[in-house]
Amino acid sequence: MSLWAFYAAHAGEAAGLLWQHLVLVGVSTAVAVAIGVPTGIWLTRRPAASGPVLGLANVFQTIPSLALFGFLIPLPLLGGIGARTAIVALIVYALLPVIRTTWTGIRGVDPAVREAALGMGMTDGQLLWRVELPLAASVMLAGIRVAVVTSVGTATIAAAIGAGGLGSYIFRGVATVDDTLIVAGAVPAALLALGLDGLLGWVERRAAR
Amino acid sequence: MRDLDLEIRTGDVLVLLGRSGSGKTTTLKLINALVRAGRGSVATLGRDVAAWEPHELRRRIGYVIQDVGLFPHVDVLRNVTVVPELLGWDAARRQARARELLALVGLPADEFARRRPRELSGGQRQRVGIARALAADPPLLLLDEPFGALDPLTRGDLQREFRDLAARLGKTVVFVTHDVREAVRIGSRIALLSAGRLVFDGAPDAFRAAEHPEVRAFARMLDA
Numbered sequence A: 001m002s003l004w005a006f007y008a009a010h011a012g013e014a015a016g017l018l019w020q021h022l023v024l025v026g027v028s029t030a031v032a033v034a035i036g037v038p039t040g041i042w043l044t045r046r047p048a049a050s051g052p053v054l055g056l057a058n059v060f061q062t063i064p065s066l067a068l069f070g071f072l073i074p075l076p077l078l079g080g081i082g083a084r085t086a087i088v089a090l091i092v093y094a095l096l097p098v099i100r101t102t103w104t105g106i107r108g109v110d111p112a113v114r115e116a117a118l119g120m121g122m123t124d125g126q127l128l129w130r131v132e133l134p135l136a137a138s139v140m141l142a143g144i145r146v147a148v149v150t151s152v153g154t155a156t157i158a159a160a161i162g163a164g165g166l167g168s169y170i171f172r173g174v175a176t177v178d179d180t181l182i183v184a185g186a187v188p189a190a191l192l193a194l195g196l197d198g199l200l201g202w203v204e205r206r207a208a209r
Numbered sequence B: 001m002r003d004l005d006l007e008i009r010t011g012d013v014l015v016l017l018g019r020s021g022s023g024k025t026t027t028l029k030l031i032n033a034l035v036r037a038g039r040g041s042v043a044t045l046g047r048d049v050a051a052w053e054p055h056e057l058r059r060r061i062g063y064v065i066q067d068v069g070l071f072p073h074v075d076v077l078r079n080v081t082v083v084p085e086l087l088g089w090d091a092a093r094r095q096a097r098a099r100e101l102l103a104l105v106g107l108p109a110d111e112f113a114r115r116r117p118r119e120l121s122g123g124q125r126q127r128v129g130i131a132r133a134l135a136a137d138p139p140l141l142l143l144d145e146p147f148g149a150l151d152p153l154t155r156g157d158l159q160r161e162f163r164d165l166a167a168r169l170g171k172t173v174v175f176v177t178h179d180v181r182e183a184v185r186i187g188s189r190i191a192l193l194s195a196g197r198l199v200f201d202g203a204p205d206a207f208r209a210a211e212h213p214e215v216r217a218f219a220r221m222l223d224a
Helices: A001-007 A010-046 A045-064 A065-071 A084-106 A111-119 A123-161 A167-176 A181-207 B024-031 B054-058 B076-080 B082-086 B090-102 B122-134 B152-169 B180-186 B206-207 B213-223
Strands: B013-016 B061-065 B139-142 B172-175 B189-194 B197-202
Touching: A001 A010, A010 A045, A010 A084, A010 A123, A010 A167, A010 B076, A045 A084, A065 A084, A065 A123, A065 A167, A065 B139, A065 B180, A084 A123, A111 A123, A123 A167, A123 A181, A123 B090, A167 A181, A167 B189, B013 B024, B013 B139, B024 B054, B024 B082, B024 B139, B024 B172, B054 B172, B061 B122, B076 B082, B076 B090, B076 B122, B082 B090, B122 B139, B122 B152, B172 B180, B172 B213, B180 B213, B189 B206, B197 B206, B206 B213
Parallel strands: B013 B172, B013 B189, B061 B139, B139 B172
Antiparallel strands: B189 B197
16 A cells, blocks of 8 residues: 555544654653753752763663663553653653753853853843843754654654554554555654754744844 | 952042952952952942842942953843843933943944944944943943953053043043053052052052062063
């Protein structure tokens, strides 16, 4: 069966999986940003903590994704079978790029700019909101972009623990040796990654101006 | 810093002179609480520095540094009006003040207000830095080697203009430099620091005549 014929026959199901995929990526990225940006900011205020925290985030990054999904399943609250576990794992992966680029972006602000801001009487909060975050924005967005693009790919594996998404087609295709099914999952996942990459790249360039 | 006893009077244009590492910048930053004294006390604008909320104190003091530190993400106008914005001035008043200041430092607002810092030369940037320091009309200006990164001709222009401006506006000035020519050109009073100690404090004429070996070392460069 051709890919087009497959989609024509399964339009509703395919759209559903694409939507699940977007939810996995969107929710996990949003939570990772909500945790990672404040953490990155906090690390710039507590330089002593930056080594251990970035190191820990690095370690999480190196755990193979399928293994991480497996580790999470038996955990209470975070684990189990389904989308929740997958989202937790995707958050863990997205945290490092978000924390690291927030930290790098703020630390990259010219020390003279920071000294001038403080010397003119900005409070630490004003320094952060009016100077550091605007100047770090494009670097931070680059980190979020990396997090989004990688989690589109990682989210395909989430189907292995029953989280749905486009990976469902891929796993089903692998199990039944059906190339059309594999391609039906892989192609939209790749296009989604490319599309989001392009969109966030555009946002990033706008922020850099 | 040891045994530093320095009283800066209203209207003084005090130059803190010394070699690198002599404590000039530290002394300057004690005044606006960017550095805290381990022992001893510092009073600024009539109140002990420890009793000031640091940001409240700093908003009352103009501050200029060698690397200027303009905000690259906003235009010249916004850069000049940082302190008025912190003080809550309304937009019309800020705008009017910025135009006035830019004219004062030789950068007509019509031409420069909308530019970004990266579109300015080094000398123009420091002119903006000075306008920014004057924005909320502070009684006291602190300058840390403000012209150190400029070419000699631009530096000479800015030294002359700054001296005249400070005199005309009646500002109290503390000016850090390691350049003795700049010190005698700008200062109404020179304080020479050496290894964290004050070794001379007086008028430029007295400076030329003083006997202290560190003063002699600097004064010789005036004749060279």
